[in-house]
Amino acid sequence: MDRFDRIYALHGLLRGARRPVAGKLLLEKLQCSRATLARIIEDMRDFLRAPIAYDRARNGYHYAPSGEHPYELPGLWFNAAELHGLLAAQQFLKDIQPGLLDADLNPLRKRIEDILAKQQLGSGELPRRVRILKTAARAVADHGFQTVAGALVQRQRLQLHYHDRASNQVTARVVSPQRLVHYRDNWYLDAWCHLRNGLRTFSLDRVQTPKPLEHPAIDLEDTRLDEHYTRTYGIFAGPARHTAVLRFTPERARWVAEERWHPEQQGEWLPDGRYELRLPYGDPRELIMDILKYGAEVEVAGPEELRHEVMERLRQAAQVYARDGQGRS
Numbered sequence: 275m276d277r278f279d280r281i282y283a284l285h286g287l288l289r290g291a292r293r294p295v296a297g298k299l300l301l302e303k304l305q306c307s308r309a310t311l312a313r314i315i316e317d318m319r320d321f322l323r324a325p326i327a328y329d330r331a332r333n334g335y336h337y338a339p340s341g342e343h344p345y346e347l348p349g350l351w352f353n354a355a356e357l358h359g360l361l362a363a364q365q366f367l368k369d370i371q372p373g374l375l376d377a378d379l380n381p382l383r384k385r386i387e388d389i390l391a392k393q394q395l396g397s398g399e400l401p402r403r404v405r406i407l408k409t410a411a412r413a414v415a416d417h418g419f420q421t422v423a424g425a426l427v428q429r430q431r432l433q434l435h436y437h438d439r440a441s442n443q444v445t446a447r448v449v450s451p452q453r454l455v456h457y458r459d460n461w462y463l464d465a466w467c468h469l470r471n472g473l474r475t476f477s478l479d480r481v482q483t484p485k486p487l488e489h490p491a492i493d494l495e496d497t498r499l500d501e502h503y504t505r506t507y508g509i510f511a512g513p514a515r516h517t518a519v520l521r522f523t524p525e526r527a528r529w530v531a532e533e534r535w536h537p538e539q540q541g542e543w544l545p546d547g548r549y550e551l552r553l554p555y556g557d558p559r560e561l562i563m564d565i566l567k568y569g570a571e572v573e574v575a576g577p578e579e580l581r582h583e584v585m586e587r588l589r590q591a592a593q594v595y596a597r598d599g600q601g602r603s
Contacts, residue, residue: 280304280314281322285347288326294334322348411459412479419478422463425486426451429493432465435482444482445469450491452499457509464503464511466492473502475511507536507555508564514554518561519575522549526571535564550575558583 283304287295300311315335318324325345327338337345425432432451437444449465452473456462461478473494506514522530527549531541536553544550555561558580565572565584574581 277314280306280310281318282347284314284318285324288335288337289344289346291336294329294332294336296332296334300335408459412477414461414478418481418484419461421484421486422451422478422481423454425484425491426454426463428486429491431468431487431489431491432484433487434476434484436476437480437482439477439480448487449474449476450493452491452494453503455503455509462509464499466494473499473511475503475509504537505554506557507553508560510557510560512556514556516555516558516577516580518551518553518555518558518577518580520551520553520565521573521575522551522568523571524548526568562587 284300287300287303297308297311301308304311304314306314315326319326324347325338325340326335328335422432424430430451432449434447434449435444436447446469448468449463450468451463451465453464454461455464455475463476463478463481465474465476466472467474503511506512507518521544524547527543527547530551531543531549535551539551539553541549541551553561562580562584565574566587574584
C-alpha cells in the first residue's frame with residue numbers, strides 16, 4: 275500500500291467501527307510499521323482535520339464525535355485503484371468518442387495525474403498500454419454529438435434532419451431522445467419520433483443540424499424501451515417474432531459456445547460435437563450478415579424462411595465468383 279491507500283483504508287476502518295480499533299489490527303490491515311501508522315494518524319489530524327482519538331482503556335483508535343455528522347475525508351478522494359479506474363474509463367470514452375467528456379473531465383484528469391505522479395504510480399503509461407481498435411466506425415461530428423447528448427441528459431426535444439441510407443431521403447424530424455447506444459463501434463440514438471409517432475433508432479452519423487428545443491422530451495419507461503429495443507436481434511428494433519436455430523461445426527463451436535449473441539439465447543452441445551444456438555429475432559438483416567461471416571462453419575436449421583434467405587445470399591455470392599472466373603479465363 276502507498277500513503278494514500280493507507281489513509282483511505284484507515285478512514286474506512288475507523289468510520290465503520292462501533293468501538294475503538296486495536297492498534298495491532300490497524301498495523302495488520304494497513305501493512306505498515308508502528309512508526310508509519312503514527313505518521314499517518316498525525317498527518318490526518320494535522321492536514322485533514324480528522325478527529326482521531328486514542329482510547330487507553332480499550333487500547334484502540336476511533337473517531338471522536340465532531341459535530342452533527344460523522345467525519346468524512348474532505349473533497350474528492352480516491353485510492354490508487356479507483357484513480358486508475360477513473361483514468362481508464364476516461365481513456366476509453368476518449369477513444370470511442372473524442373470530446374465526449376473532455377470539457378468536464380480534463381480539469382479532474384489533470385488533478386488525478388498530478389496525484390499519481392507524486393505517488394510514482396506511472397499514470398502516463400495508460401495511454402501507451404491500452405489499445406482500443408475500431409472497425410467500420412463511422413465518424414460523428416463532435417458538435418453534433420455534444421448537442422444530441424446534451425438534449426438527452428437535459429430531457430429536451432431535438433429538431434434535426436435525418437438522411438436515411440436505405441431510401442437516400444432526408445426528412446425533418448422532431449424527436450424525444452431516450453438513450454444513446456454505442457454498438458459495434460458506432461453511435462445510435464433511440465428516440466420517440468414525433469413525425470412517425472413511434473420509437474425509432476437514428477444512426478448519429480446520419481443526423482444533420484441537430485438543435486435542442488425548449489419543449490421537454492417525452493419520457494418512456496425503461497421496461498417499454500427494453501421490450502422494444504432489446505428483445506430482438508442486433509440494432510434493429512421491434513418484437514422478436516421468430517427463433518433462429520444455428521448449428522456450428524465442432525471447430526467453430528469452441529468459440530461460439532462462449533459468446534453472447536443475445537440476452538435470451540439458448541445453446542446446447544449436440545452428440546456429434548456441433549453446437550446449436552437458438553436466438554430470437556424480428557428483422558433478419560443483421561442476423562443474416564453475421565451468419566454469412568461463418569460460411570460453411572454454420573448451418574441454419576430453422577426457420578425455413580431464414581434458411582432460404584441465407585441459401586439465396588450464398589448462391590448469389592457464388593454466381594459473382596463464377597462470373598469473375600469466366601471473365602478471367
